[in-house]
Amino acid sequence: MVHRFILSSSPHLALRFFNFATHSSLPLSLHSHSALLHHLCSAKMFDDALPIMHRLILQHRVHPLQLLQSLTEICSSLTSSPAVYDALIRACTQIGAVQDAYSVIQRLRTEGFWVSIHAWNNFLNHVLMSSDECSRFWKLYDEMLSFGYVENVNTLNLVIYALCRDCRVLEAFSVMYRMLKMGFFPNAVSFNMLVDGCCRNGKVDLALQLVKKISVISGKRVEPNCVTFNSIVNGLCKAGKLEVAERVLREDMREPNARTYATLIDGYAREGQMVNALKMFDEMVERGLMPNVVVYNSLIHWLFKQGNAKEALVFLSEMVHGCVSPDHFTYSILVDRCCRISDLGDAIRFHGRVREENLVRDLAPYNSLINCLCKHGKLREAKQLLGSMITTGLAPDVVTYSTLIDGYCKGSKLDDALETYDVMVKAGRMPNLVTYNTFVHGLCKEGSVDTAWRVAEETRRTAGVSLDVITYNTLLHGYCSSLRIQEALNLCDEMRGNGVMVNVVTYNVLINHLCKLKCFKEAKELMKVMCQSGLLPDRITYTTLITEFCKHCSANEAIELHDYMVLRGVPVDQNTQNTIKLLIQRVGLPDENGSIDEQCTPG
Numbered sequence: 367m368v369h370r371f372i373l374s375s376s377p378h379l380a381l382r383f384f385n386f387a388t389h390s391s392l393p394l395s396l397h398s399h400s401a402l403l404h405h406l407c408s409a410k411m412f413d414d415a416l417p418i419m420h421r422l423i424l425q426h427r428v429h430p431l432q433l434l435q436s437l438t439e440i441c442s443s444l445t446s447s448p449a450v451y452d453a454l455i456r457a458c459t460q461i462g463a464v465q466d467a468y469s470v471i472q473r474l475r476t477e478g479f480w481v482s483i484h485a486w487n488n489f490l491n492h493v494l495m496s497s498d499e500c501s502r503f504w505k506l507y508d509e510m511l512s513f514g515y516v517e518n519v520n521t522l523n524l525v526i527y528a529l530c531r532d533c534r535v536l537e538a539f540s541v542m543y544r545m546l547k548m549g550f551f552p553n554a555v556s557f558n559m560l561v562d563g564c565c566r567n568g569k570v571d572l573a574l575q576l577v578k579k580i581s582v583i584s585g586k587r588v589e590p591n592c593v594t595f596n597s598i599v600n601g602l603c604k605a606g607k608l609e610v611a612e613r614v615l616r617e618d619m620r621e622p623n624a625r626t627y628a629t630l631i632d633g634y635a636r637e638g639q640m641v642n643a644l645k646m647f648d649e650m651v652e653r654g655l656m657p658n659v660v661v662y663n664s665l666i667h668w669l670f671k672q673g674n675a676k677e678a679l680v681f682l683s684e685m686v687h688g689c690v691s692p693d694h695f696t697y698s699i700l701v702d703r704c705c706r707i708s709d710l711g712d713a714i715r716f717h718g719r720v721r722e723e724n725l726v727r728d729l730a731p732y733n734s735l736i737n738c739l740c741k742h743g744k745l746r747e748a749k750q751l752l753g754s755m756i757t758t759g760l761a762p763d764v765v766t767y768s769t770l771i772d773g774y775c776k777g778s779k780l781d782d783a784l785e786t787y788d789v790m791v792k793a794g795r796m797p798n799l800v801t802y803n804t805f806v807h808g809l810c811k812e813g814s815v816d817t818a819w820r821v822a823e824e825t826r827r828t829a830g831v832s833l834d835v836i837t838y839n840t841l842l843h844g845y846c847s848s849l850r851i852q853e854a855l856n857l858c859d860e861m862r863g864n865g866v867m868v869n870v871v872t873y874n875v876l877i878n879h880l881c882k883l884k885c886f887k888e889a890k891e892l893m894k895v896m897c898q899s900g901l902l903p904d905r906i907t908y909t910t911l912i913t914e915f916c917k918h919c920s921a922n923e924a925i926e927l928h929d930y931m932v933l934r935g936v937p938v939d940q941n942t943q944n945t946i947k948l949l950i951q952r953v954g955l956p957d958e959n960g961s962i963d964e965q966c967t968p969g
Contacts, residue, residue, distance in 0.1 A: 530563025565601025740773025775808025
């Protein structure tokens with residue numbers, strides 16, 4: 367009965383009856399839904415048809431192919447329009463079911479139905495938007511062309527966008543010229559995509575040239591608009607050409623919007639030009655443009671970064687009292703700031719607000735807080751926070767696990783570190799070199815140098831991760847601390863053999879331990895080797911040698927080292943200077959260089 371009523375009614379009356387039946391809980395078959403959808407799409411009532419399709423797919427769990435089958439089965443019994451199939455493809459893409467949309471296209475082709483170019487464009491657009499890569503788009507685009515479709519302006523706009531994303535800007539321009547040859551005039555979308563593509567690929571000058579020619583190329587059908595100039599301003603700001611960007615706002619834009627000002631404010635703030643950033647903020651308000659959460663987040667973030675916490679908190683207060691709700695970025699900024707200054711109490715309070723207001727979007731605030739808790743030795747709380755991440759649906763990443771492992775290693779809880787490592791691997795998060803270096807450092811700290819070496823070897827052999835200079839320096843320090851100098855020197859040879867560049871830290875570790883073993887001749891020789899290899903000794907090298915030479919060697923050798931250090935321009939700290947002064951006083955040598963204090967660089 368319902369089915370017959372729908373078929374015999376006008377689309378509007380059929381829709382009213384359908385809504386009544388739905389609210390009255392009258393049973394409606396899939397065929398009744400399909401009949402109504404045909405009716406609505408024939409009358410071009412797509413805004414009414416699409417929500418019905420969404421409900422069938424999402425709430426009633428009707429697979430798009432099942433709905434398609436019902437639509438095709440009854441199409442012969444009523445006046446229908448192929449637009450209903452286009453609508454089904456659009457319904458799938460709107461709810462993110464891009465693969466289902468493709469399945470519908472394939473089934474329609476198999477059953478001899480023609481999918482319009484508009485449906486293909488809608489589908490290809492969502493393929494582009496749903497992936498960071500364009501490879502699938504190009505494959506499906508070629509497939510569409512192989513079926514004999516002729517591109518329209520919207521298709522070519524998608525091609526321009528994909529080429530720009532693939533950093534093939536000049537090829538994107540050639541598509542615009544192909545468009546003109548086909549008898550199409552590029553529209554505002556075409557030009558805005560090209561301008562934005564140029565700016566995102568560092569070709570701002572090319573974008574500026576295009577803007578000047580938009581009117582001519584389009585046959586005076588298109589003029590640069592606010593979107594065009596916002597892309598230009600953004601590109602100039604990223605290129606550090608802030609004055610030029612501001613000139614574009616003042617000379618070319620009739621009505622700059624909030625996004626224009628937000629871009630300039632962030633650009634100036636990023637470059638440390640807070641006076642100009644605040645000037646743009648005031649100008650924005652004077653023009654009646656309300657600063658949004660993006661503007662406030664930018665100012666608060668950069669003010670904190672530049673050490674101006676007082677003014678950052680003023681903007682935070684102004685933001686809240688101005689009825690601009692903080693978002694998850696705001697709280698991430700605040701949590702990170704509190705963690706950086708070790709204000710654990712406020713960091714926990716702000717993080718609580720993130721959870722209370724259901725603003726959890728990413729790992730940033732969690733990772734910052736876990737790091738802060740570990741630094742304060744609150745490892746149990748850090749582990750609990752890791753657990754709460756998982757319960758809220760967030761998957762901890764390598765940084766999360768590595769931070770907790772580092773906390774356990776520094777807290778001499780190697781068993782807990784290994785347990786966390788196992789959880790990390792089971793969760794499918796592959797440890798990186800930072801994770802392994804953390805283990806090596808923790809094991810060396812506990813005196814388990816041989817175990818640390820086995821972990822390093824395991825890293826290289828099974829994980830396929832090459833050891834870096836930090837790994838080797840940590841192992842060197844471990845061997846030296848265990849008085850295994852020969853093995854440390856052998857490790858240096860292995861470093862070179864594996865193509866790892868020995869650095870100043872490597873030599874400083876060896877020189878320090880040679881001095882502790884009173885091998886002063888060898889330490890001095892090693893410093894010469896260091897210089898011959900092109901590495902200049904730093905303050906730590908000289909301070910170590912001078913301090914030990916003053917205690918155990920001749921005064922002349924210590925003073926000679928000090929003078930050599932000063933002539934090389936190496937900063938001399940106060941402790942080293944005091945040591946030399948005491949040595950001179952003890953042996954009764956004159957201060958030939960005048961006041962030694964004048965040579966001192968505060969350390």
